Amino acid sequence: MTLITQTWPNDRVSRLILTASGLFALVYLFDDFGLSAPFPANVVIKAAGVALLAAYAFRAGHLVLAVGLALGALGDVFLALDASVLPLGIAAFGLGHLVYIWLFARWRMEAGPRGGLSRIAALAVALAGLAMMNWLQPHFGELQIAASVYNGIILVMAVLAILGRSPLLAMIGALLFVVSDSVLAIRLFAGELDWAGPVVWICYYLGQAAITLGLAHQPTT
Numbered sequence: 001m002t003l004i005t006q007t008w009p010n011d012r013v014s015r016l017i018l019t020a021s022g023l024f025a026l027v028y029l030f031d032d033f034g035l036s037a038p039f040p041a042n043v044v045i046k047a048a049g050v051a052l053l054a055a056y057a058f059r060a061g062h063l064v065l066a067v068g069l070a071l072g073a074l075g076d077v078f079l080a081l082d083a084s085v086l087p088l089g090i091a092a093f094g095l096g097h098l099v100y101i102w103l104f105a106r107w108r109m110e111a112g113p114r115g116g117l118s119r120i121a122a123l124a125v126a127l128a129g130l131a132m133m134n135w136l137q138p139h140f141g142e143l144q145i146a147a148s149v150y151n152g153i154i155l156v157m158a159v160l161a162i163l164g165r166s167p168l169l170a171m172i173g174a175l176l177f178v179v180s181d182s183v184l185a186i187r188l189f190a191g192e193l194d195w196a197g198p199v200v201w202i203c204y205y206l207g208q209a210a211i212t213l214g215l216a217h218q219p220t221t
Contacts, residue, residue, distance in 0.1 A: 009217075014056060018209075021052035025205040029198060047076040049205055053212045060216040068099030072208055087146055094150045097157045100174070103215060104157060108164030115165075122162040125178065129155040132182060139189040147189070154181055170214025176207030 009015055027037075028046045036042050054069035071092050078089030133151045140147045154177065161174035180203035187193045187200065 009056075009060075014059060017052050017056045017059065021049045021056070021209070024052065025049035025201075025209075029201055031197075031201075043077055043080040046080045047073045050076060050208050053208055057212055057216045062216050064099060064103060065212065065215050068096045068103070069208065069212060071096035071099065087143065090143070090146050090150050094153050097150075097153045097177075100211065101153070101157045101160060104160035104164050104166055104170075104174070107166035108160055111165035113163055113165065118162050122159045125158050125162065125175070126155055129158075129178065129182075132185070136185055136189055139191075141189075143189075147185070151181070151185070154178060167214040169210050173207045173210030173212075173214060176203045176210060180204035180207055 009018070024045055028042075028049065030036070031042060031046075037045055050069055051073040054066045054073060057063075057069055058066040075089045075092035075096065078085045078092060129151065133148060136151075137144065137148070158174045158178045161171045180200050183193060183196045183203070184200045187196055
């Protein structure tokens with residue numbers, strides 16, 4: 001809680017943007033409980049939460065972060081549409097993670113390594129991710145290359161977030177993203193964990209929000 005209060009903005013407009021973002025995310029959470037809005041309102045609601053985070057980052061002057069978040073919102077749109085555009089959703093999220101990779105790499109180069117047990121933690125995350133990717137290979141089907149590349153990208157992002165001395169809240173956000181995407185991949189490709197829709201959405205949104213609050217007002221951009 002202290003991490004959030006330390007990064008919560010002081011100006012009224014920024015607080016309103018973040019509050020509206022959280023409300024949209026909360027409304028969309030009920031989609032998994034059979035209370036979804038009709039199309040296309042459900043698509044707008046789903047994308048609005050992260051789109052507003054992008055607006056917040058833009059207002060804070062962090063244009064690179066805003067681009068990464070905007071790509072995430074675009075990915076939300078594609079994933080809310082027909083399954084035929086799933087590759088476009090994967091591509092949008094992949095590009096967004098490349099932006100995050102650049103940001104976390106900058107922190108690693110400019111602020112130095114995190115130290116402590118960070119190398120062990122990064123290795124554990126990488127090995128767990130690779131093991132899951134290997135397990136899912138037979139389930140990827142025609143998306144085997146795209147899904148494998150995407151999973152590799154998000155693992156690199158998480159490892160860099162752990163190794164570099166980036167803000168703790170941003171690192172937590174990166175790890176929440178890994179949890180969300182891992183559960184989603186198992187649900188989407190392996191047909192398991194049908195109950196886990198709320199888990200995917202909560203971890204995804206909190207991950208994006210934590211990265212936003214952790215990086216938006218930091219001097220390293």
